[in-house]
Amino acid sequence: MKKRLFGLLAVIMIAISALAGCGGSGGKSDSGSGTTGTQGSTPEASGASGLEPTELTWYYPLLQLQPDQKKVEEEINKIVKEKLNATVKLMPVAIGDYVQKMNTVLAAGEKFDILWTGYMLKPEELVRKGAIQPLNGLLDEYAPQLKSDVPQVMWDGLSVDGEIYGIPNQQINGSRYGFIVQKRFADKYGLDPSTIKTIADIEPFLEQIKQNEPGIIPLGLFGSSFVNPQAHDDQYWVVPGLDDHFYIKTDDPSYTLHRYPEEELDNFRLASKWYKAGYIHKDAATEKMTDYQSKGQIAVEFDVTLKPGVEAEVKPKNGGNDVIIIPLSDWFSNGYSATTNQSISRTSPNPERAMMLLNLINTDKELYNLMINGLEGVHYEKLSGEYIKAMPDSRYRPNMDWVFGSVFNSYLKEGQPENIWEETKKINESSEINPVGAFKFNSEPVSTEIANLNAVWGEYKRGLVTGTLDFEETWPVLYGKLKEAGEDKYVEEVTRQFEQFLKDKGLK
Amino acid sequence: MPKKFELSKMLIHLLFILLSLAIVLPFLLVVAVSLTDEASLTDKGYQFFPETFSLEAYRYLLDAPDILLRAYGVTITVTVIGALAGLLLTAMTAYVISRPDYRYNRVTTFYVFFTMLFSGGLVPSYILITQYLHLKDSLLALILPVLLSPFNIMVMKGFMSKIPLEIVESAKIDGARELRIFFRIILPLSTPALATLGLLISFTYWNEWFNAMLYIDDPDKVPLQLLLVRTLGSIEFITSNSEFSQQLGIDLSSFPNNSARMAIAVLAGGPMLIIFPFFQRFFVKGLTVGSLKG
Numbered sequence: 013m014k015k016r017l018f019g020l021l022a023v024i025m026i027a028i029s030a031l032a033g034c035g036g037s038g039g040k041s042d043s044g045s046g047t048t049g050t051q052g053s054t055p056e057a058s059g060a061s062g063l064e065p066t067e068l069t070w071y072y073p074l075l076q077l078q079p080d081q082k083k084v085e086e087e088i089n090k091i092v093k094e095k096l097n098a099t100v101k102l103m104p105v106a107i108g109d110y111v112q113k114m115n116t117v118l119a120a121g122e123k124f125d126i127l128w129t130g131y132m133l134k135p136e137e138l139v140r141k142g143a144i145q146p147l148n149g150l151l152d153e154y155a156p157q158l159k160s161d162v163p164q165v166m167w168d169g170l171s172v173d174g175e176i177y178g179i180p181n182q183q184i185n186g187s188r189y190g191f192i193v194q195k196r197f198a199d200k201y202g203l204d205p206s207t208i209k210t211i212a213d214i215e216p217f218l219e220q221i222k223q224n225e226p227g228i229i230p231l232g233l234f235g236s237s238f239v240n241p242q243a244h245d246d247q248y249w250v251v252p253g254l255d256d257h258f259y260i261k262t263d264d265p266s267y268t269l270h271r272y273p274e275e276e277l278d279n280f281r282l283a284s285k286w287y288k289a290g291y292i293h294k295d296a297a298t299e300k301m302t303d304y305q306s307k308g309q310i311a312v313e314f315d316v317t318l319k320p321g322v323e324a325e326v327k328p329k330n331g332g333n334d335v336i337i338i339p340l341s342d343w344f345s346n347g348y349s350a351t352t353n354q355s356i357s358r359t360s361p362n363p364e365r366a367m368m369l370l371n372l373i374n375t376d377k378e379l380y381n382l383m384i385n386g387l388e389g390v391h392y393e394k395l396s397g398e399y400i401k402a403m404p405d406s407r408y409r410p411n412m413d414w415v416f417g418s419v420f421n422s423y424l425k426e427g428q429p430e431n432i433w434e435e436t437k438k439i440n441e442s443s444e445i446n447p448v449g450a451f452k453f454n455s456e457p458v459s460t461e462i463a464n465l466n467a468v469w470g471e472y473k474r475g476l477v478t479g480t481l482d483f484e485e486t487w488p489v490l491y492g493k494l495k496e497a498g499e500d501k502y503v504e505e506v507t508r509q510f511e512q513f514l515k516d517k518g519l520k
Numbered sequence: 521m522p523k524k525f526e527l528s529k530m531l532i533h534l535l536f537i538l539l540s541l542a543i544v545l546p547f548l549l550v551v552a553v554s555l556t557d558e559a560s561l562t563d564k565g566y567q568f569f570p571e572t573f574s575l576e577a578y579r580y581l582l583d584a585p586d587i588l589l590r591a592y593g594v595t596i597t598v599t600v601i602g603a604l605a606g607l608l609l610t611a612m613t614a615y616v617i618s619r620p621d622y623r624y625n626r627v628t629t630f631y632v633f634f635t636m637l638f639s640g641g642l643v644p645s646y647i648l649i650t651q652y653l654h655l656k657d658s659l660l661a662l663i664l665p666v667l668l669s670p671f672n673i674m675v676m677k678g679f680m681s682k683i684p685l686e687i688v689e690s691a692k693i694d695g696a697r698e699l700r701i702f703f704r705i706i707l708p709l710s711t712p713a714l715a716t717l718g719l720l721i722s723f724t725y726w727n728e729w730f731n732a733m734l735y736i737d738d739p740d741k742v743p744l745q746l747l748l749v750r751t752l753g754s755i756e757f758i759t760s761n762s763e764f765s766q767q768l769g770i771d772l773s774s775f776p777n778n779s780a781r782m783a784i785a786v787l788a789g790g791p792m793l794i795i796f797p798f799f800q801r802f803f804v805k806g807l808t809v810g811s812l813k814g
Contacts, residue, residue, distance in 0.1 A: 113733060
């Protein structure tokens with residue numbers, strides 16, 4: 013009996029491994045045929061004068077699936093049919109399910125054409141899995157206008173080994189940090205924004221609020237931003253993709269890494285001092301900022317983006333109080349970190365048609381606005397000029413303009429400045445770019461150390477950032493714990509990879 | 521005649537009263553929170569008696585009632601069909617491998633048991649269902665993957681192997697064939713196990729959403745739980761990305777964040793909670809009737 017059982021077990025094992033083998037090779041041959049398909053069909057399509065009717069499948073995430081999806085899809089297909097003789101099958105996926113679902117779909121080698129890639133589903137990771145295809149040839153042939161419209165820095169951010177793997181949905185790509193101050197207080201105490209040049213300059217104003225406005229928290233600092241990371245100021249750039257405690261000096265041709273420079277620690281000291289002075293809420297380390305902000309109880313807030321139109325955006329969050337902004341830095345960016353893009357699947361039967369569609373969605377204003385706003389008169393109404401207003405209880409209101417294409421083509425919403433897209437374009441072109449913004453750290457060799465370091469930081473971070481913990485007392489203890497957690501090994505690995513990066517880029 | 525006061529009985533009653541309270545109160549709290557105004561939730565925390573009564577959470581969830589009703593319909597269909605078919609198949613499989621006179625019963629048992637330890641995993645299942653069975657956007661994709669659970673089969677087998685073989689033999693002598701033995705003798709004898717497993721299986725179907733997430737794209741076929749999971753996901757997204765709430769014109773301070781979560785729990789569990797006691801009557805009956813009286 014026992015013998016027979018073992019025999020059976022062996023048979024099952026063999027069967028399983030055979031099946032697994034089949035699955036693997038099946039997948040491989042699948043992706044293989046996909047590539048050959050691409051190479052084979054590109055010249056063929058360019059040779060053909062009329063376009064064959066095709067169906068393109070497009071996966072993208074949506075905050076909430078829309079009741080009128082079908083209706084809008086029909087309208088979209090009228091345009092696409094006319095211009096490209098194709099139909100689009102839209103496959104919106106609820107945003108919380110998107111990563112899991114797409115990973116399964118991609119692993120299964122399912123045939124489809126376009127998928128949204130971005131901060132949740134990084135194109136570079138998909139490239140490593142062989143899930144998406146390079147677009148250089150397709151871009152040159154079918155979307156030259158799109159290619160020249162998009163700033164080079166964005167293409168750089170989407171390139172792996174010189175091949176472009178995505179089409180960016182253009183939006184703001186740059187940030188500057190500074191304060192957001194409630195206008196009523198700024199006016200009352202005569203705050204002159206031009207006198208505020210550094211973070212510390214705001215102190216006298218905080219003191220006035222503290223003295224004269226009971227029930228108002230002078231500085232809304234609840235452990236999420238400020239102090240850390242500044243990303244860029246007069247002296248330093250943060251090295252991206254790390255724990256935000258590595259810096260390089262702005263004009264340092266040797267690109268020497270600085271770990272916990274004094275200037276960073278000074279920010280913690282400042283927080284400590286302000287906490288003791290009562291400018292920061294006493295329970296800031298444990299409470300939520302939105303609870304106070306929504307009641308208009310926060311006079312000054314620190315923000316790391318301060319994009320055009322931010323005043324209108326922040327107003328409702330601040331209990332409906334008007335705000336003014338005081339930028340402390342110029343526009344800067346780490347390059348483009350592939351935040352939101354479209355990519356073409358390796359399994360796409362018609363990559364060239366998919367590219368035509370992506371070109372169309374990024375250049376055809378009517379089509380793009382149909383996708384993001386629905387039908388005029390049904391889902392939104394036109395106000396004067398470029399402004400539109402969503403219908404109350406609209407059955408198509410995805411509100412995720414950045415998922416579909418370049419937001420510069422979108423109609424304006426109430427409260428947005430009229431020149432918002434020109435301003436944003438200017439920022440994208442002019443912002444100062446981090447010289448080492450393209451550095452990508454491979455965390456695998458030190459993943460244990462990183463987890464340990466994060467655990468140590470997790471324990472202290474909110475306390476330090478809000479100043480609740482006294483910096484001078486805490487820092488030696490914290491630093492000791494970081495050393496124990498593997499600080500040295502982590503720094504060593506980062507330095508090694510960073511040096512390699514500099515060499516590869518020809519910076520050293 | 522007044523009953524004598526009995527301390528021991530008192531204590532036992534007290535114990536069970538406390539136990540019942542411990543079970544009932546959390547449910548009541550969930551219902552109460554789902555009816556509380558969000559602002560007073562942030563202010564005062566969870567309370568049994570809402571300070572400010574509000575139906576905002578339900579208004580948010582019931583935004584498009586047709587979708588919710590359809591989702592209920594899908595879930596109920598899948599649960600009823602799935603539970604009936606699943607129960608029948610479980611019982612049939614278990615019966616076969618529980619018969620000691622079935623020559624390969626140990627091998628078959630092992631075959632069933634083996635799948636408890638090893639399974640194909642997510643991607644092969646996905647490939648099987650979408651590319652070979654072509655069940656994408658079909659309710660069968662929700663029913664088939666959970667139809668047979670080896671664990672349930674093992675439980676059922678354990679129960680059925682306690683039914684003496686002599687009953688089967690005597691039925692055979694009376695002229696019954698296998699199907700009749702199974703349906704007329706074995707199944708009625710196994711009602712307690714059937715009731716328990718039936719309940720387990722229907723809970724599995726009722727709570728299933730992951731398969732639906734993978735296989736269902738058609739909005740008309742989305743089951744209730746997936747709908748609620750998505751709603752929860754979008755609530756989280758809205759509250760953690762404040763720029764969206766601004767675009768959507770939502771005032772975050774009164775947005776039903778916590779209360780909506782509780783309302784989701786009520787909507788998801790509520791019907792089962794109400795329906796279950798009605799069925800319980802049959803379950804209890806089922807446990808006591810049987811041919812092995814005395």
